[in-house]
Amino acid sequence: MKDGRDGKTQFPYRRVIQWAIVLLIFSYLGRMVWENWGQVKEAPFAFRPVPLVLSTLLFSAFYFVQIWAWYLITLRLGISLPLRETLENWFYSQLGKYLPGKVWLLLGRFYFYEAKGKPKGLITVALYLETVTLVIAACLLFLASLVFFEEARAARPGIPLGWLTLILIVVFVSLHPRILERVLNGVLARVKREPIALPFSYLDMLWVLLVCVFAWGIGGFGFYLFVDSVYPLALKYSLFVAGAVAFSSTLGLIALFAPSGLGVREGALVYLLGFIMPAPVAVILSILTRIWMTLIEIGLIGWYIYRVYFQRDRGRAMSAGRTKKIETPEKERQGNPPRGNEPFHCTISSPSP
Numbered sequence: 001m002k003d004g005r006d007g008k009t010q011f012p013y014r015r016v017i018q019w020a021i022v023l024l025i026f027s028y029l030g031r032m033v034w035e036n037w038g039q040v041k042e043a044p045f046a047f048r049p050v051p052l053v054l055s056t057l058l059f060s061a062f063y064f065v066q067i068w069a070w071y072l073i074t075l076r077l078g079i080s081l082p083l084r085e086t087l088e089n090w091f092y093s094q095l096g097k098y099l100p101g102k103v104w105l106l107l108g109r110f111y112f113y114e115a116k117g118k119p120k121g122l123i124t125v126a127l128y129l130e131t132v133t134l135v136i137a138a139c140l141l142f143l144a145s146l147v148f149f150e151e152a153r154a155a156r157p158g159i160p161l162g163w164l165t166l167i168l169i170v171v172f173v174s175l176h177p178r179i180l181e182r183v184l185n186g187v188l189a190r191v192k193r194e195p196i197a198l199p200f201s202y203l204d205m206l207w208v209l210l211v212c213v214f215a216w217g218i219g220g221f222g223f224y225l226f227v228d229s230v231y232p233l234a235l236k237y238s239l240f241v242a243g244a245v246a247f248s249s250t251l252g253l254i255a256l257f258a259p260s261g262l263g264v265r266e267g268a269l270v271y272l273l274g275f276i277m278p279a280p281v282a283v284i285l286s287i288l289t290r291i292w293m294t295l296i297e298i299g300l301i302g303w304y305i306y307r308v309y310f311q312r313d314r315g316r317a318m319s320a321g322r323t324k325k326i327e328t329p330e331k332e333r334q335g336n337p338p339r340g341n342e343p344f345h346c347t348i349s350s351p352s353p
Contacts, residue, residue, distance in 0.1 A: 036280040051229035058222030065215035079118040137212035138246035145243025216246040244272035
């Protein structure tokens with residue numbers, strides 16, 4: 001509870017409402033599994049370790065490609081840091097995903113770059129462009145998956161290919177730097193901040209968008225392999241599954257009330273996977289996906305922290321070892337004069353008769 005201006009303690013209504021929504025979503029999903037437990041028992045679950053390992057590696061690569069996109073944005077804005085510091089800041093900032101309100105995810109990176117002397121305005125622009133390109137890339141992949149997924153179009157005949165094509169065109173047009181600049185300056189004007197200019201060309205934006213689509217594609221196919229490792233799924237569904245996880249993750253990202261998109265991502269993923277499998281099975285897979293992704297994120301963060309500190313300690317040990325080797329001969333020379341200063345003795349024997 002917080003103290004208001006009048007000194008009285010205020011009840012955290014917003015926080016309670018946030019967690020109430022999350023609990024309602026999971027209660028609905030749990031009830032769905034309970035009422036349809038027979039479908040779960042009949043589902044052909046089968047554990048396959050090889051696809052699981054491959055899926056983990058691919059989804060881990062998804063994060064590094066995402067870091068690449070962030071680095072390209074900062075490089076174009078002139079606020080880039082060395083790659084090691086970029087990785088360090090990006091991984092540390094990911095811990096903010098697990099706090100209510102996505103602001104912690106952005107503030108961590110913002111303060112790190114500000115501490116390095118980077119302009120606040122350009123840092124804000126970089127975070128804005130990263131969010132926009134990731135969201136648009138996820139939507140593009142999802143729309144593309146709908147184009148090639150006949151079952152979804154048949155279940156929703158009110159969404160013809162013409163409308164999907166029109167949406168794709170609108171998305172590409174909205175990515176133009178001048179349009180993004182107007183939107184950003186409109187937001188800045190509402191918070192009484194000075195307008196800024198985006199030093200990006202349209203080709204620059206398309207290049208960053210392509211990298212983000214590539215990232216979602218790698219992560220999406222890794223997710224398909226994860227699903228296939230516990231629930232056999234035909235390869236023809238791989239694009240739709242990739243689009244489904246990209247779109248549901250995006251909804252979880254923009255849902256400010258849910259920490260790390262908790263509940264929102266699961267609900268959207270269950271709805272989309274319900275087109276290709278029983279809904280109760282989709283609920284179980286969505287929960288397993290949450291655990292799988294969280295373990296990957298924590299594993300990558302832990303790996304990087306261990307790698308940084310291990311290399312730092314090893315570097316200190318090697319430096320101390322070199323210093324010791326340099327000091328030891330000095331002490332030996334002080335206690336024992338070199339052989340070159342000793343007198344030279346030579347004995348010549350006469351030949352025997």
